[in-house]
Amino acid sequence: MAWVKLWVMAYRDLTRSRRRTFFTLLAVALGLALLIVLNGFIAGVVDDALQNSIRLQTGHVQVRAASYPDDKRSLRWQELIERPATLVAQALAMPEVATAAPVLWADAVLNTSRESVGLQLYGIDVASPLYDPIRRALVAGEFLAANDRSGVLMGKRLADSLELPLGATVSLVTIDANGQPQEALFVIRGLFDSGVLVYDEGAIFMPLAKAQAYTLVGDRASAVMLLLHDKESAGQVAAALAAPGLQTLTWRQLNALFIQTMDTAMIFYMFLDAIVMLIVAVIIANTLLMAVFERIREIGILAALGLKRRQIMQMMLFEASIIALAGIVVGVILGLFGVALLTQYGFVMGEMAGVASTIPMSAVLYARFAPATFAWLSLWTFIIALLASLYPAWFAARLEPVEALHTN
Amino acid sequence: MSIIELSDISKSYRIGEVETRAVDGVSLSIEAGEFMALVGPSGSGKTTLLQIMGCLDKPDRGAVVINGQDVTRLNANRRADLRRDVIGFIFQFFALVPVLDAYENVELPLLLSGVGARERKERTLELLDAVGLSDRIHHRPDQLSGGQQQRVAIARSLVKRPLMVLADEPTANLDTANGEQAMEIMRRLNAQTGAAFIFATHDPRVMSFARRTVRMVDGRIVDDRVVQ
Numbered sequence: 001m002a003w004v005k006l007w008v009m010a011y012r013d014l015t016r017s018r019r020r021t022f023f024t025l026l027a028v029a030l031g032l033a034l035l036i037v038l039n040g041f042i043a044g045v046v047d048d049a050l051q052n053s054i055r056l057q058t059g060h061v062q063v064r065a066a067s068y069p070d071d072k073r074s075l076r077w078q079e080l081i082e083r084p085a086t087l088v089a090q091a092l093a094m095p096e097v098a099t100a101a102p103v104l105w106a107d108a109v110l111n112t113s114r115e116s117v118g119l120q121l122y123g124i125d126v127a128s129p130l131y132d133p134i135r136r137a138l139v140a141g142e143f144l145a146a147n148d149r150s151g152v153l154m155g156k157r158l159a160d161s162l163e164l165p166l167g168a169t170v171s172l173v174t175i176d177a178n179g180q181p182q183e184a185l186f187v188i189r190g191l192f193d194s195g196v197l198v199y200d201e202g203a204i205f206m207p208l209a210k211a212q213a214y215t216l217v218g219d220r221a222s223a224v225m226l227l228l229h230d231k232e233s234a235g236q237v238a239a240a241l242a243a244p245g246l247q248t249l250t251w252r253q254l255n256a257l258f259i260q261t262m263d264t265a266m267i268f269y270m271f272l273d274a275i276v277m278l279i280v281a282v283i284i285a286n287t288l289l290m291a292v293f294e295r296i297r298e299i300g301i302l303a304a305l306g307l308k309r310r311q312i313m314q315m316m317l318f319e320a321s322i323i324a325l326a327g328i329v330v331g332v333i334l335g336l337f338g339v340a341l342l343t344q345y346g347f348v349m350g351e352m353a354g355v356a357s358t359i360p361m362s363a364v365l366y367a368r369f370a371p372a373t374f375a376w377l378s379l380w381t382f383i384i385a386l387l388a389s390l391y392p393a394w395f396a397a398r399l400e401p402v403e404a405l406h407t408n
Numbered sequence: 409m410s411i412i413e414l415s416d417i418s419k420s421y422r423i424g425e426v427e428t429r430a431v432d433g434v435s436l437s438i439e440a441g442e443f444m445a446l447v448g449p450s451g452s453g454k455t456t457l458l459q460i461m462g463c464l465d466k467p468d469r470g471a472v473v474i475n476g477q478d479v480t481r482l483n484a485n486r487r488a489d490l491r492r493d494v495i496g497f498i499f500q501f502f503a504l505v506p507v508l509d510a511y512e513n514v515e516l517p518l519l520l521s522g523v524g525a526r527e528r529k530e531r532t533l534e535l536l537d538a539v540g541l542s543d544r545i546h547h548r549p550d551q552l553s554g555g556q557q558q559r560v561a562i563a564r565s566l567v568k569r570p571l572m573v574l575a576d577e578p579t580a581n582l583d584t585a586n587g588e589q590a591m592e593i594m595r596r597l598n599a600q601t602g603a604a605f606i607f608a609t610h611d612p613r614v615m616s617f618a619r620r621t622v623r624m625v626d627g628r629i630v631d632d633r634v635v636q
Binding site: 298301304306 | 503
């Protein structure tokens, strides 16, 4: 029963200096809310970029010729896949595979009367659901037809920056499979706005057959891209498709640089988390230490009545727990509200999204609810608050009753 | 039978470079039910001696035996147990817990001793009634006068039915009427409960109530007499 009274005393002690308690609680709440919003936002950004990369760039699994180089978009015959349709059929027969399609990648330069822009050319299977994101992102014109021999799709942002209207004719130059420059005229059939600046400003799409003819690669493709029902089965699917002369890569391998970059960034964010928690800890320690200094004689009285050091320490830890728990409740509410706002309205990155050209970041970034992370942050805030209160509690408990009683 | 036995107690304090001997070779025996005043001028060592008797402080030399047990070398927890179970305290500055009301202040030592709820309530209300505060049980210290606060402290000191109550200048912050009322209550409760009362004081009003007066000067007992 004594511990119940210790809780009551701890609670009432907190109401003695309400302003100080309120501001300490506010510091805990704002600190935790900041951490929740920050972590929810980071989780959203990482998810968004990885999702964009998988959906638009890498797929869950890619099959390439074993000799296809990692560092350039080669069009040499021996570095391309022959008869990609066979591989596509083999992949589509697997239950884990949602869709599969060949793709041809090439570097190209788009020339207008005023300037030239380097682009990545995608020769795509226009019927494949793999390109649904681009299909949905169309803002003008129409999607490509498989037999379109002169149409291309490009980002609206790029078209706007080059002042090219829908239907305009543009000149594209590439280096073909034989290493010779090839120039051809194309008509802008549609404009898309995917929200991912890497695509909206740096990609041009044309039907696979036209791209193959234009680059003189025959019926070859750079890769066969697969989307799976569950990305965790990528390893299993890649292993099943492995064959001599081919390399099969999973989304983890294809996004290794991105994942590694994000892991490094996470360490930085963990430092940020730690700094915020440290500030909260210092505020709690300061509040409790002030409370102890104000109540030294009272602690002496309690000791004289027979309260043991352990019980005095408990009482101070109870005070810290009450502040921490109340702060955590308010902090979680504020934090979730902040995350909800960022989930709904997002954070407009604008041109900043294109700064990291290798990361397919959306122009508007949204937060994501990450319940496990939020629970960990709350738990850590509580633990840190208790750790921070150990010194004031220990200080109070080790006071000699006779000295405490004679303190004014 | 003596409830506390002090043998050759000495205690010194160091303040800066100066060492002051507060208690110097004191031996004293106190019987159950005594109503005793420890008197002397400021700095004579009576408060220090009271703190040693109350296990709030340890002597540098000598032995303290309470109820047959040598308590001189007990650790902090055992001394806390002893304070909780056999000693009541009344301080000059009333010393109530400000966040607890009168009832809770008196009940607190019983809670710490693990006394059951029904008995706690009975004993707490009985003591508050005995000090004339039945109508103030839910008032917090800042809602009580000085005299009322000291009466709550008296009730609290007795609620555990201790062997002895140690009171340090209990009337120093009270006016004449409240001081005399507090002393009357303590004398009555001394008779009713059988607990020994030991006062450190230089207030003549308190001395006039005492049945035994021990006078200290410069840390030594210079006179010990029973008042008829």
